[in-house]
Amino acid sequence: MVLSDTSTIVAEATPLGRGGVGIVRISGPNAAQIAEKILGKLPKPRAAEYLPFQGENQELIDHGLALFFKGPNSFTGEDVLELHGHGGPFVMQRLLKAAMHFGARLANPGEFSLRAFLNNKIDLLQAEAIADLINSSSEQAAKYAVRSLQGDFSKLVHDWIESLIKLRMFVEAAIDFPEEELDFLSDGRLQTQVSTLLLQMQDVINASQQGALLSEGIRVVIAGKPNAGKSSLLNRLSGKDAAIVTDIPGTTRDVLREHISIDGLLLQLIDTAGLRQAGDVVEEQGIKRAHQEIQEADHVLWVVDALSSEEMHFKELLSDYGRKVSAKHYTILYNKIDTLEQSARIENEDEYSKVYLSAKTGEGIELLRERIKQAAGFNLNGSESIFIARTRHLEALKNAQQHLQTGLYQLTEFKAGELLAEELRVAQQSLEEITGKFTSDDLLGRIFSEFCIGK
16 A cells, blocks of 8 residues: 555545445545546535436436535545435446546545545554454444544543653753753652553553453364364354254364354354364364364364363363363363253362353353353443553553563662663563554555555
């Protein structure tokens, strides 16, 4: 994606397919000229007009609403024309073709939002919040994406950057003018201010981790031996017959994936082939894929028949992977408790948790849902402080925090003002990566390429 491109772009802003209304969006220096060609006039800015839409030979394409936004008072900061016509695919294609004939080119994914960012209409956090809002998988995710889009998260980060700039001014002044007897490096005020910033960042990191779970979710793999009830569990959790269930061992030969939400926590559920000595080449490939999915999972649900005890086999399997048994990563599910007339329950061990349930009747499923949330660290208490954060935001926050901690150590232990000044500079740079003030073109291209075309 070329970031300095100033050509006029066009794209369909509504999803592909048929609908009552379809919108074609045009942005760039030729938007007004294209409006005059297609509409026969330039509409008044920010006033909807019902007009005919014409093509290259003045053939009638459709009638609809036209909206013109004069830059910089538009989403992209450029002249923007929106054509609201009937939502048939051929109508939209003809409008796109007409706009391109009169001087526009097809937009790249996310290019409208990219231009809004480059023209200082939004920062990078808000641009990403647009994509998060569009892709929200739950009401909670949409709610917190809107907060980020409004600039709540951005304001916090900008306030921290301003604080760091002021701290750097004082520190460097104390270094450059020692004859002025500035005692800012030794009177405790600087240490207090840096410590306060560290505490504030940790609070936001904790809250943002919840937002990251809402936005990105976790990969949960269902594993175990054949006929343990893995596919029945997938169907129960997803609420539909996603997997074939039979009494024949080895029914599942490949990996099945379903996406569900548990109180806003997005899960990618992965059902795998039963782990045993393969009976044929196809099953062998399925088992190989199952092992790979277990290695890459955020959490593994190991399903066993309640009539058997496979904990030793479970531990041996984990040691084969070279992964430490951790309550954060694994849960043993004792399935089919309905055949034993046992009650559903959860037992927390030092190494992992056990959940006794019945995928067939649904008994104990709610306990499992709570266990998955607990293992993921998902908790919406204090939800008013939650922001939808991406992995790169958390990494940048933690990086800034680490440099502040290093700078504080240099100050308290060695009174090293020069080293503190450098750590403050790098911490500021890390925060500026979040908002996009200090960001490489490669990163911008990668971020905006994930957007849908037309946004």
